[in-house]
Amino acid sequence: MKTLEIKSLIGEYSFSELSEIEQRLVDHAKSATQRAYAPFSKYQVGAALLLDNGRIVEGSNQENAAYPSGLCAERTAAFYASSANPGVAFRKIAIAAWIKPGENENFEDGFQRNPVSPCGGCRQALLEYEHLYGDIEVILYGGDKIYKLPSIKSLLPLAFTEF
Ligand code: THU
Numbered sequence: 001m002k003t004l005e006i007k008s009l010i011g012e013y014s015f016s017e018l019s020e021i022e023q024r025l026v027d028h029a030k031s032a033t034q035r036a037y038a039p040f041s042k043y044q045v046g047a048a049l050l051l052d053n054g055r056i057v058e059g060s061n062q063e064n065a066a067y068p069s070g071l072c073a074e075r076t077a078a079f080y081a082s083s084a085n086p087g088v089a090f091r092k093i094a095i096a097a098w099i100k101p102g103e104n105e106n107f108e109d110g111f112q113r114n115p116v117s118p119c120g121g122c123r124q125a126l127l128e129y130e131h132l133y134g135d136i137e138v139i140l141y142g143g144d145k146i147y148k149l150p151s152i153k154s155l156l157p158l159a160f161t162e163f
Contacts, residue, residue: 006157011148018139018146021050025094026141028056030111032073033098036060044098045073045116049081052089052133057081074122078129089133093126096141108143115140115147123156131161 015023025048032046038061045061059077063070074095081090095118101110117140118126130136135151149155 008149008154008157013146013148015146018148022092022094022139022148025050025056025092026096026139026146028058029094029096029139029141030098032058032060032077033096033111034060036073036098037062039063040065040067040070042099046096046098047073047077048094049077049090050092051081051085052091053085055081055085055088057084072119072122074118075125078122078126082129090126090129090136092137092139094139094141111141111143113142113144115142115145117147118155120156123152124159126152127156127159127161 015026018026028048029046032048033044036044036046038044040063047059049057051057057077057080059073059080061070061073062076074093078090095116097112097116098110099107101107106113126136130152138149138152138155140147153159
């Protein structure tokens with residue numbers, strides 16, 4: 001028997017420690033939360049993708065009364081970006097989450113204090129673009145701290161890759 005170890009190195013940043021473009025990307029993710037359609041969960045997620053052509057594409061979660069028919073912010077952004085810019089690499093993604101202020105102490109000015117981390121389905125969907133175009137840096141925004149990871153695969157060890 002052998003034991004295999006999986007390691008992820010996560011950088012913890014403050015907003016001012018991010019580069020200028022990363023700060024802009026976080027601002028886009030935060031502003032995208034305000035365009036979420038989340039009447040059921042009331043949890044508004046925003047994602048912003050930096051493309052290789054310099055464009056920034058935003059997405060937000062879009063819910064539906066038939067619950068599974070809704071879509072997360074990250075996949076909304078990725079599918080929107082890829083359909084409008086086919087063949088263009090994704091370089092970075094930033095994610096933020098917001099709820100109505102004053103309702104939960106884990107949120108400040110509406111924004112989640114802890115870094116927001118994408119669900120498994122979004123990790124798998126983003127991984128496919130990473131395989132096509134190269135590593136996508138991940139910026140998980142939190143009001144108290146920001147996590148930065150070098151790639152989607154570092155968020156999804158032992159991923160399904162048979163495609
Ligand atoms: N959600 C996202 O948009 N991204 C995630 O990574 C996790 C969850 C959305 C889905 C749903 O609309 C709401 O947040 C509550 O789960």
